[in-house]
Amino acid sequence: MEKRNFYANEAVPLRIVIKNLSSQNQSFTIYERRDDTVPPYTTFQPVVYDMKGRECETIVPYRMENRYTADAVKDMDRRTIELRADEEFVYSMNLLDVYQLVPGNTFRVRSYFFPNFGEKNILYSDNELRFTIQADTLRPLKMDKSEKTNEITPSEITLLVLNAEKSKNWQRMLKYINLEEFINSYSNFIQSYSRAGRYEREEIRDKFKRYLCRDRADYLLNYEIISEDIEDNNRIAHVVVEVERFAPRITERYKYHYILEKNSNLWLIISMEASVMKGVKQ
Structure with missing residues (x-):
């Protein structure tokens, strides 16, 4: 995250960085549908908790149906990502696309990485991030006509x-x-x-x-x-x-x-x- 404080009407982007620390090429699979309008909650799964340690309310369709991810990906398209030694892959996701986060609260997020559901291998992020969504909304972009300034915005x-x-x-x-x-x-x-x-x-x-x-x-x-x-x-x-x-x-x-x-x-x-x-x- 580039910042930790967000307005109520603002996206909450999370960057997940996967780095190959080995000396050999490594690969993983991304599961998605071509007609999806938001990134899928499959290979990369950030989990958001409130400050009491409870997972926040998910809005991921298959999770709301109490289905396992391994079952949900069966009818999805697959693409393989291969990383050379020391190479990185960056994946971005808006947390508001996968969780119902109530403004005016502070949250914690940790990411989980599933390289291949057929191998049942799970990796999790080294760090846990804390962020706050303010109750206030983002100020609209406007300039007060009475304000006289030569500074370029x-x-x-x-x-x-x-x-x-x-x-x-x-x-x-x-x-x-x-x-x-x-x-x-x-x-x-x-x-x-x-x-x-x-x-x-x-x-x-x-x-x-x-x-x-x-x-x-x-x-x-x-x-x-x-x-x-x-x-x-x-x-x-x-x-x-x-x-x-x-x-x-x-x-x-x-x-x-x-x-x-x-x-x-x-x-x-x-x-x-x-x-x-x-x-x-x-």
Whole structure:
């Protein structure tokens, strides 16, 4: 989790990281249905408890029917994920898609991983996270017309970056990104970057710049700010954007969660997490 406090009308995203710690290739199976609108509760199963240790009310259909997961996956599609040594796989899930969580409370979550239901092998997360859902709702994105300020808001910075990518104005796009922090959002760079020395890091940052500025087949089509939330310290901001990218058969929809940090009077993007949004936009 990138934060531990959420508003009542806000998603509660959980990132589950699977890493191959062995020296050999390892694989696992993901069970899902192609028409599912939310990630399935099969291979990855976070369990949420209240502060008294009781599991919260589930809204997973097969669990509500008192069916075992091994039985539920029998008619699901399967895809195999193979990881090389030290390679990671990141899976994101909104906890509100699997649990009925009452705002105004604090919860604990631990994740369970089922690599293959045929082998009855279960792994669980090393850590247990605690988070709170406030009774208050997320403040709507608006600017008081009476407020006179020359400061560019986090949402405006985010729109500048997305617009720069769409128009391929790479210099402008990089202007509003803190590369030293932003590189941590990309698993294909973070491992080599964290281990590199000073001069090697400069080379990796240059490579990262070229990666960000590449021509993508899934180019940007549309984007819309969903919410903006500035933390009480006025140093960290969260901006959520709905993004549409080109795909050969159907437009792909994503939810981008940007984190920005205030540097003097300018907000810079330091992190971004993308999750797939299924279903047709209304």
